[in-house]
Amino acid sequence: xxxxxxxLALGLGIMLVTTSCVDDLNTEPLNExxxxxxNAFDTEEGYSQFLAKLYGSLTLTGQxxxxxxxxxxxEDEGTTSFLRMYWSAQEVSTDEAVTGWxxxxxxxxxxxxxxxxxxYLQLLYQRIFINIAYCNEFLRxxxxxxxxxxxxxxxxxxxxxxxxxxxxAMFYYFAMDLWGNVPFVLPExxxxxxxxxxxxxxxxxxxxxxxxxxxxxxxxxxxxNVYARADKAVAWTLLAKMYLNAEVYRGENRYNDxxxxxxxxxxxxxxxxxxxxxxxxxxxxxQYRSEIIFPIxxxxxxxxxxxxxxxxxHAQVGGxxxxxxxxxxxxxxxxxxxxxxxxxxxxxxxxxxxTDKRAIFHTSGxxxxxxxxxxxxxxxxxxxxxxxxxxxxxxxxxxxFVDTDFPMFRLADIYLMYAExxxxxxxxDRGRALQYVNEIRSRAYxxxxxxxxxxxxxxxxxxDERGRELYWECHRRTDLVRFGEFTDGxxxxxxxxGIQEGIPTASFRDIFPIPAFDLGLxxxxxxxxxx
Numbered sequence: 001x002x003x004x005x006x007x008l009a010l011g012l013g014i015m016l017v018t019t020s021c022v023d024d025l026n027t028e029p030l031n032e033x034x035x036x037x038x039n040a041f042d043t044e045e046g047y048s049q050f051l052a053k054l055y056g057s058l059t060l061t062g063q064x065x066x067x068x069x070x071x072x073x074x075e076d077e078g079t080t081s082f083l084r085m086y087w088s089a090q091e092v093s094t095d096e097a098v099t100g101w102x103x104x105x106x107x108x109x110x111x112x113x114x115x116x117x118x119x120y121l122q123l124l125y126q127r128i129f130i131n132i133a134y135c136n137e138f139l140r141x142x143x144x145x146x147x148x149x150x151x152x153x154x155x156x157x158x159x160x161x162x163x164x165x166x167x168x169a170m171f172y173y174f175a176m177d178l179w180g181n182v183p184f185v186l187p188e189x190x191x192x193x194x195x196x197x198x199x200x201x202x203x204x205x206x207x208x209x210x211x212x213x214x215x216x217x218x219x220x221x222x223x224x225n226v227y228a229r230a231d232k233a234v235a236w237t238l239l240a241k242m243y244l245n246a247e248v249y250r251g252e253n254r255y256n257d258x259x260x261x262x263x264x265x266x267x268x269x270x271x272x273x274x275x276x277x278x279x280x281x282x283x284x285x286x287q288y289r290s291e292i293i294f295p296i297x298x299x300x301x302x303x304x305x306x307x308x309x310x311x312x313x314h315a316q317v318g319g320x321x322x323x324x325x326x327x328x329x330x331x332x333x334x335x336x337x338x339x340x341x342x343x344x345x346x347x348x349x350x351x352x353x354x355t356d357k358r359a360i361f362h363t364s365g366x367x368x369x370x371x372x373x374x375x376x377x378x379x380x381x382x383x384x385x386x387x388x389x390x391x392x393x394x395x396x397x398x399x400x401f402v403d404t405d406f407p408m409f410r411l412a413d414i415y416l417m418y419a420e421x422x423x424x425x426x427x428x429d430r431g432r433a434l435q436y437v438n439e440i441r442s443r444a445y446x447x448x449x450x451x452x453x454x455x456x457x458x459x460x461x462x463x464d465e466r467g468r469e470l471y472w473e474c475h476r477r478t479d480l481v482r483f484g485e486f487t488d489g490x491x492x493x494x495x496x497x498g499i500q501e502g503i504p505t506a507s508f509r510d511i512f513p514i515p516a517f518d519l520g521l522x523x524x525x526x527x528x529x530x531x
Contacts, residue, residue, distance in 0.1 A: 041141045044153055050138050051160050054167050055228065057131040058296045059083045059308035059406075066304040066401065072126050081307020082131065083296055083406055085124035087474055089178065089512070094476040094486070095343040095493035096467065100318070100335050100377040110374065111498035112487070112505040116513035116531050125515050128175050132185065135168035140187040162218035163230045169211040170238055176204045176249060177478055180511045180528060183518070195522045202250040205242065212239055222270040223289055228297035228405070233268065236261040237293055237409040244417050245482050248510075255426030262418040265293070271411045273443050276391070277357050280410070283328060283403040284390040291412070295405035300388070300398030309404050312472070313386045318377045320365030321384065328388030328395035328402070335377040339471070341370050342493035342502065344381050347468050351381060358444050358468050360385045371494055385472055412440050412469050420462050433457065440469055459483070481510050506530065 040046045061080045063069035072080040079085065091097040092109040099106050105121070108114040114121060142161045146154055175182045184199035184207075199207070212235050219225075222233035240261040246254035265271060274280065274291045285292065298309045317323050317333025324330040339361075344351060348359040362382040363369075371380040388396035388404055396403035415436035422428030434457050441450040452461070463483050466475065480486035487509050492502035513531035 041145060047142070047157055047160055050141075051164065054131070054134055054138060054164055055297070056303070057082060057127075057134055058408075059298060059303060059305065061305045061307055066306060071130060072123065074123060076306070078306025078311060079120070079123050080127055081305055081311065082124075082127045083309070084307035084311040085120060085127055086174065087312060087472075088120055089124055090474040090477045091472060092337070094480055095340045095346070095491070095496070096471045096476045097337045098340045098371055098374050098380060098495060099337055100375055102375055107374070110495050112496060112509055113498060114509075114512065116516040116519070116527065118513075118515075121512055122515040122517060124178070125175075125518070128171050128178075129183070129185075132168055132171045132175075135164050135171065136185060136187040136189075138164045139168070143187065158218050159220060162215040163225075165211055165215040166219065166230050166235055166238070169208045169215070172204060172208050172211075173238060173242065176201055176208065177245070178512050179514060181526070182514070183522065183525060195524050197524050198526060205246070205250045209239070209242065222265070222268045222293075227286060227289065228295050230294065233265050233270065234294045234409060236264045237414065240265075240414065240417055244421055245478065248482055253425070255421040255424050255428075258421040259418055259426045259428040262414050262421070265411070265414050266418070271414075273411060273439060275443070277443055278360065278385075279391045280407055281386045281404065282391050283388050283394070283396045284392070285405050285407065291410050292405070292407045293409040293411065293414075296408055297405050298402055300396045300401045300403045304398070304401040309386065309402050309406050310400065312406070313388055313402050313404065316383055316386065319362065319382060321362050321382060324395075324399075326387070326389070327384065328399075330399040338377070338380045338382045340493045340495070341380060343467065343471070344369060347464060347471070356444050356450060356468065357446065358471075372500060374495055383472065407473060410473075413473075413475070415440055416462060416466055416469065419457070420459065423457070423459055423462065430454070430457075437462075437465065440465070444468070486510055 040050045059081055061067070061077045062071055067077045070077045070080060074080045088106065088109060092099050092106065093112065099110055105114070105119040108118055109120065139161060142157055146157060149157060180201040181198050182204065183196040184204070185196045189196070216232060216235050219235055220231045222231055225231045240258045242249070243254035243258035243261065246252045270290070271293065272290050274288050279285065280288060280291065286295065286297070296308065297303070313327060314329055314334045315336030316338065317327050317329065318335030321327065321333060323333045327333070344361065348356060350356065351359050351361045351363065353359040353361070360383055362384050365378065366381060367378050369381055373379060386404055388402040418428055419433035419437050422430055422433045434452070434454055437457060438451040441452065442448055444450060463479065463485070466479050477486060480491070483489070485491035488504040488507045492504060494500055494502050497503035497505050508528070508530035511528055513528050514525055519525050519527060
């Protein structure tokens with residue numbers, strides 16, 4: 001179904017790298033099926049396999065299917081999946097998700113009580129930095145060997161290198177957004193034990209920007225690469241997101257630049273909103289490349305793990321939901337996550353989906369919309385946004401591990417970023433901004449009945465509209481921080497601050513603490529304020 005997944009299924013075996021003590025990657029494999037830095041680049045095929053490993057690190061956890069040979073030690077290997085851990089940090093800490101699990105560390109997100117010993121934060125931190133290490137290893141190998149390649153393969157590897165450089169920039173972007181100042185390792189630092197220096201957030205912003213701009217000329221044009229691999233549009237999207245948040249990251253207004261790169265995507269002529277919003281989140285959403293700019297690819301046979309989209313779909317299903325027929329997971333739901341009461345009430349006047357089709361909620365069998373006890377999954381409305389069922393009603397090929405791709409970047413977000421950057425003072429066209437917002441809403445309502453007027457196009461409206469359009473797509477925490485509403489703003493939601501009504505929390509929690517384990521290993525690191 002998806003070419004990249006055939007390569008991901010090889011399960012490349014690369015040894016763990018931490019941020020404070022960079023271990024030698026040049027270790028012989030335990031068996032002939034494992035590939036690592038000692039032999040990965042012995043053949044031309046090895047470069048494409050290692051590149052697939054970089055993409056696979058967005059969701060996969062280990063070297064043999066659903067569990068076994070984990071890259072990061074954990075009691076539950078599924079919690080070492082990047083997408084699972086990133087989703088939890090971006091969603092459970094906001095009004096978009098309330099967890100029904102009392103897992104140590106997870107409810108800290110919900111209550112804004114995390115510390116530098118939080119296990120979930122530690123696993124996310126480790127996953128991001130091991131992924132950076134993989135990218136560094138690939139870039140180092142290419143730079144060391146490209147002079148010996150024939151011209152045709154050199155041209156191909158030059159594209160590979162640009163993709164790896166962009167992925168590395170993307171992982172550093174996540175680190176910058178989540179922690180601010182972080183350890184910094186470059187490919188030229190090599191391998192072997194050492195203690196990286198800490199880079200300040202402003203300097204890291206500049207580095208990421210330079211890396212993306214350097215990679216851009218060698219990336220393929222929009223939609224000209226293999227499905228689920230990066231192209232110029234992915235780079236433009238990442239730049240637009242950085243510039244939209246530049247006042248948070250480095251105290252600088254870059255809204256004009258945000259608009260510039262949104263325009264690059266829009267004016268490429270390669271993207272449009274698909275007709276049916278709900279089809280974006282189904283098992284055959286790989287066919288919607290015209291809207292999904294960058295997916296994290298999943299396949300029930302070839303990317304089996306208990307993180308990624310398998311986690312997102314299973315964790316949303318419980319109560320009287322028909323896990324088998326409606327969601328394509330006969331193995332059953334996990335009764336984990338649902339939206340907060342506040343989010344449902346704030347976002348949708350009609351929760352049935354009869355008017356705004358983005359209201360994808362399950363209310364049957366739920367005792368109330370109010371959540372008086374987060375661990376009672378029969379309280380609150382459930383969401384069925386993601387399914388392991390195709391647009392034709394066909395279940396995914398595996399009853400546990402799903403085929404549904406995660407839409408990391410898509411066009412609707414670009415439209416909303418353009419509108420927000422324009423309202424914040426960027427040199428965009430307000431009429432176009434209104435047009436883009438109403439295109440999104442016309443799709444949602446299936447007619448013009450939900451369209452807004454120019455007077456209704458405000459920043460407060462856009463924050464709500466981003467919630468309606470993009471909920472559970474890993475944007476909410478970053479959005480709320482940018483709007484000043486994540487911690488001590490006027491916006492509260494149930495169980496924020498640890499009480500049902502919700503209370504403002506301290507603003508230092510706009511970024512997470514550097515995990516204590518890394519501080520203990522590396523004296524070059526300094527904890528974020530007030531942790």
